[in-house]
Amino acid sequence: MIDRNKKIALVTGASSGIGLVTAQSLAKAGYYVFGTSRKQVASKPGIAMLICDVTDEDSVQALIAEILQQAGRIDLVVNNAGIGLLGGAEESSIAQAQRLFDVNVFGVARVVNAVLPVMRKQKSGRIVNMSSILGLIPSPYNAFYASTKHAIEGYSESLDHEVRNFGIRVVLVQPGVTRTSFEENLTRADQPLPVYDAERARSEALMRKWVEAGDAPQVVADVVVTAATAKKPKLRYSAGKQSRQVRSLRRFMPERLVDRILHKINEIPA
Template structure:
């Protein structure tokens, strides 16, 4: 593999939004790209091979990896992008619903990663990029369970990178802020809604929609993923977009009390 032929990339959740733009950007960067979708009839851009796969199903993941290896013989890059959101008070979700979100956002990443690691280890090289979020860095009222999955991915990815470096495999995080995709349209709603949260939950949904409407184009995130994929020595984390960069800076350097006050004010939460 070289700069003009960086190898084979596998992108989960590639039928729309960030995943779709990422697949196209990697194709333009010279990768042979395989994208996944839960729908068997999902269409990719010209040059992208779309395969049906469900990250919550271990057998489906194993079948996917076997298909890619049968067609391409190797996997040089895995982009774990597939994910779902959940908007509502933390106590409004049943344990079963919380487990379902973790099954996609966390255990889906684990299933995909564990499936490609033997391949990358045999190759003596590989790169894994996990999509986190600014909600993996900061508190996210009324997105607590989603934020918890992204905090988990942060800790998992950083730890895994230390484990795999001696095998020539690196792991990096990409942290978007609000992005102009249909993500908010596909948010899961609480399965045990409580009237006490109705008003503020509605305000949070409006806040999120405004953030998405004025957010970064998904191509910005895709370009950041390509940067993380092609860096000879990857950084541990890549902020994708101006908002993500500001949030990460403030989280690191602002006093905790000041950050807390600013967050509550911005979200219209009273003390």
């Protein structure tokens, strides 16, 4: 039985990594959590795991219907489900790029569109969309992934203005590089070109090094809980020191200096 005094949260992509730790942290913060994964995963104390494919409209609608049947309301949605893509912009087919957008952008929109009528009826709700430092400053060999996060930035800011009068707020959480298996499970560009082999390999090696030194998922989860529970939420929340630094870099430094710093960090000839 679900305690009807608890707020109800939905976390997509909650089977591992940031999503799992976020679901656990929300449960500790007093929420009853529904988590999703593409395949069946065992439920945990305070977390009911359900199957959902965010690229499938029927799957998303069935998910929301199931939560409403069990809990009667949805107070919080954390759109965490996403996939990565490593490779030069020229190296991905349009079909591969479309698949990435279907998960990372339109998957978010499907969940949001399904839950907004519920939140409007409640006259309250909070939507937390997971962005990235690559939604602030793109890096080489992440062109399409960074594009999806830039899209989420713009989508979320517009949406927040549109639904605020209904008692709903939309916020963004911007993690830096985090120690999860996300990078290990990256999709590789499906049309690799030899001309990019050396630089792509260097970029991938750098990414592995950054992941080893990255933030623990708990750092991001703690920020999500803050964003979810703030009485007067900000639009954007940086998660971790690296994220704060990148945000300041983009906000305060001249474009030429940002360009030089990025080339140095990514070990690219000027």
